[in-house]
Amino acid sequence: MPADEIVTHSSEETIAKGREIASKLRPPVLVLLKGDLGSGKTTLTKGIISGLGAAKEEDVTSPTFNLVHEFRIHNGAGSEMSSHPCKVYHVDLYRIENFHDLESLGLEDALSEKAIVIIEWPERFTFRTDWPTIEIRLDHAGGDSRRIATSGLIRVNELS
Numbered sequence: 213m214p215a216d217e218i219v220t221h222s223s224e225e226t227i228a229k230g231r232e233i234a235s236k237l238r239p240p241v242l243v244l245l246k247g248d249l250g251s252g253k254t255t256l257t258k259g260i261i262s263g264l265g266a267a268k269e270e271d272v273t274s275p276t277f278n279l280v281h282e283f284r285i286h287n288g289a290g291s292e293m294s295s296h297p298c299k300v301y302h303v304d305l306y307r308i309e310n311f312h313d314l315e316s317l318g319l320e321d322a323l324s325e326k327a328i329v330i331i332e333w334p335e336r337f338t339f340r341t342d343w344p345t346i347e348i349r350l351d352h353a354g355g356d357s358r359r360i361a362t363s364g365l366i367r368v369n370e371l372s
């Protein structure tokens with residue numbers, strides 16, 4: 213198994229991993245989440261966004277219809293990030309058909325301020341950005357097991 217892979221065995225474990233990843237994120241950063249339907253991209257995002265103190269786990273849901281959900285890290289939220297308020301975007305490009313649709317999402321605005329931008333199905337488009345980028349790949353590994361592999365800034369198995 214490559215050095216930057218772990219396997220989780222429940223959605224709770226994946227959420228916990230998301231919280232660990234959150235503790236390492238500093239804006240601006242682009243987090244690309246790749247993997248099939250049901251591989252756990254939204255579940256991992258629950259952990260990341262709740263870990264950032266931007267929302268409760270249950271308030272992080274799949275952006276299936278609006279395609280972009282916007283959160284804000286508030287001052288005094290109790291997270292490590294609380295002294296640096298910023299926006300957190302959760303984007304799902306699964307239903308994006310063309311470049312016009314993509315433009316209508318207003319992602320350029322998101323990418324023009326120092327934010328944390330989490331994108332499901334990023335392979336739908338090529339992102340040209342000079343932002344630090346973390347790529348996380350999730351795969352079914354039988355039953356409730358999911359293989360989570362990272363590349364970029366964070367090695368998922370070095371999180372503590």
Ligand SMILES: Nc1ncnc2c1ncn2[C@@H]1O[C@H](COP(=O)(O)OP(=O)(O)O)[C@@H](O)[C@H]1O
Pocket residue numbers: 220221222223224225226247248249250251252253254255256274332355356357358
């Ligand atoms: N180890 C695991 N990690 C993440 N999700 C899991 C795991 N085991 C089972 N699941 C379930 O798999 C589904 C993952 O769905 P979701 O996170 O929406 O995937 P995606 O966003 O990649 O389509 C959820 O129903 C979740 O409860």
Ligand SMILES: [Mg+2]
Pocket residue numbers: 253254274304332
């Ligand atoms: Mg999803």
